[in-house]
């Protein structure tokens with residue numbers, strides 16, 4: 495069997511174009527562009543790259559991009575003060591605090607301080623709770639929502655399918671499971687303590703791998719024809735000395751001989767994260783202004 499490669503990069507570009515197309519309508523009705531503020535604490539190289547990409551994508555979509563950089567030595571109170579200022583700023587519709595934060599800052603306390611209406615990451619307990627009870631008015635985390643969009647594009651109706659989510663983080667695993675449950679999948683969340691993981695994964699029509707372990711999921715673990723969404727972004731040693739390359743949580747080459755469709759790394763889920771962030775910012779802007787959310791985003 496030859497697997498289809500799910501082109502997340504192309505899908506993300508289409509979503510970004512749809513968001514950009516809807517921005518002038520918002521601006522005409524609200525008298526301002528939607529605004530996204532991204533906060534970065536410290537100089538983690540990967541986080542710096544993601545924050546820069548988010549700023550560029552926000553501007554390219556015709557939105558207002560604000561960036562706040564704090565040194566790695568910033569205190570939790572200093573960060574909370576920035577969040578409070580952004581909560582009160584009427585031109586800011588979305589606030590995103592780039593994770594991970596330095597170890598001395600309590601991530602949960604910072605997320606709890608964000609106005610849930612501006613929580614475009616969907617990490618606030620109010621938004622997590624809304625997702626859990628099926629209230630569609632909340633913000634949904636970007637990566638899982640991007641994964642769901644790719645899955646629906648590939649498989650259409652997901653109702654009744656067996657889905658295994660590997661990983662139980664608040665950012666990906668748990669919200670992903672909630673989204674699949676809302677699509678009437680039979681959902682299993684597997685994690686580091688799951689026994690006979692390969693047997694659990696083998697039952698799945700849909701596998702979402704989000705564990706952060708390079709190429710952990712092997713082709714022999716996967717059911718013939720399964721759709722595999724690989725959330726992992728792991729940098730490993732490359733073939734040449736001193737070079738590195740990115741791999742997912744799934745052994746892509748091995749999986750190709752078994753599955754029906756799979757996302758590559760890079761170029762799969764990653765680009766969807768930023769496209770959905772723009773989509774969430776546009777949604778938050780409409781809701782905050784009391785405007786109807788445009789269809790098709």
Ligand SMILES: Nc1nc2c(c(=O)[nH]1)N[C@@H](CN(C=O)c1ccc(C(=O)N[C@@H](CCC(=O)O)C(=O)O)cc1)CN2
Nearest residue numbers: 544590591592593594615636760761762763764765767
């Ligand atoms: N507050 C948040 N922090 C973090 C999130 C998040 O959604 N909200 N997600 C990740 C990082 N992330 C965005 O912030 C992100 C990760 C990866 C990509 C991406 O496009 N990856 C590319 C490869 C990039 C490379 O070459 O290194 C790909 O997969 O094709 C975008 C965004 C953690 N923090």
Ligand SMILES: [Mg+2]
Nearest residue numbers: 713714748751
């Ligand atoms: Mg094999």
